[in-house]
Amino acid sequence: MAAPTFEIPKLKDVSVVPAVQPDAMAHIKSFQASAPIQEAVGFPGQLVDNWEQKAIEKMGDLLGKYRSFKVYLDACVHCGACTDKCHYFLGTGDPKNMPVARQELIRSVYRRHFTFAGKYFPKLVGAKDLTKDVLDQWYNYYYQCSECRRCSVFCPYGIDTAEITMAGREILDSIGVGQKYTNEILGKVQRIGNNLGLPGPALTDTLEGLEEDIEADTGVAVRLPLDQKGAEVLLITPSADFFSEPHVESLIGYAKVFHQAGISWTLSSHAAEAGNFGLFIGNYETMRNIALRIRDAALELGVKRIIVGECGHAWRVAYSFWNTLVGIGAGANDPFAIQLQQQLDPRYPAPQHICEFTYDLLQRGVLTIDKSANDHRIVTFHDSCNVSRGSRMGDMPGGQFVIPREIIKMVANNFHDMAAETINESTFCCGGGGGILTDDLIEVRVKGALPRMEALNHVVKDHKVNFMAMICAICKAQFNKVMPFYGFDMSMVGGVHQLVSTAIQLSPKE
């Protein structure tokens, strides 16, 4: 892994829309999945013989299944409101990273095959055949979109561009062209139970080690239970929380909160993963299979509540899709879903975010907090895209923005928000979401982080911010890797529950 061979963008005092540089990122091609990786997830191992026909058939299939997809393809008037909203365009200047142009790669083929004008007068309406060159561009540019949906916020027609990227990836997978990073993980989580491939014994060993660490640090025995039948709460958290820094600091934070609240909880070795990359490739069956592991674990362990840890896209899947996917929350109506709905305690949201859980305890004064323990930190908060634009928390609009910030202010004395146009529903993606968090896309990741880095730089200069808190495992890993390229220390990155962990005062279990 040699030094980068690309130019690292300079941080500017005033963010500017870059001059267009055609094909600046045309050389980017994420590693493709091998045949065994593809086949393990149920896709063809390599490009199928009659791929053009199959791709168009698949597009027709998706158009029939998802009315939204058809509306989004038809509705765009090329007004350009989205052009300068994408962090990848702002960081690279490649015009195909303007959301409208990235979507046009599919839209032009759609027009050719599914509209009257495109079928008979293709040149007149810019309709294109699906050539190998167009197919390669799909692969190239649909893996330079993190499905963050910032452009959708600014689209006057409300076009969900992420859904078009997902459809593009779904069509590619269906004809044998998949991405190694995402599809390898999708195989692992279905085989082993988590994205890392962490087997049960390793998980047990890791959790026991963490219990020792907490006791050595605090003098209090705090447990991290695994597969404990009859526990009140099942915690579903990203497997990175077991493995990496700073992620593990938040896991320790959750454990301390459960301990102090006196609520029994457990992790599950069968469902040791909140992340669900099925969302990233737009594949309903895969997304459901992964979610089913969580339902199985909840039924097996007999828990009353399901709480989700700090993972951005997992919370979107949990909050927006778990109900109809598997029956966590009302919606699905197969026998196991009904059984689960009867088992879960209706007094609590199903599912519940760990921030909702902690916020409630803090408000009720259940936790004893020493805010000064965080006085060495001057904190800002990075909103993660899938939480901000694909879900909600609490019982008020915007709760997903308010609750994490309120937690931070209740456990730390120094907090400063970044500029208004870069937070809340207008937040910039970390640059690594949606299946981009892989070493072979490091150029895309570094450049795509530019808008967030510029916003951070302002609060670093103005307020001496030295800690950016967040609630997403991908964001944490991405910033840890790319912030040093911009001269920031990786120790500035951390979780909201890392701050809680620092400030919470423990007492021995009664």
Next chain:
Amino acid sequence: MPTIEVGGKNYETDEEGYLINLGEWNEEVGAYLAIEEKVEMTPSHWEVVNFLREYYNDYQIAPAIRVLTKAIGKKLGAEKGNSKYLYELFPYGPAKQACKIAGLPKPTGCI
């Protein structure tokens, strides 16, 4: 499949240079992979690499960062039992770079 040649023998790797067959690894291969990574191996580096291999042998996965830092702290002294020290040894990140040199598969996920 790409290969590397070490001591007259060919070894298969994946696109990113991770060894395919864990069992084929030896110190010579490890040293070669370290040169590719621009990591100058010292006895401390080898301690980490050897621990990774032992742990993988027991658990079929690389150790979590806290497991690794604790083990290294015990072997090399408490002041070295932290991720900062591990990043000094393996600047691209202990999980990925040290695993590569140790001949282990690349850890995957949100890491």
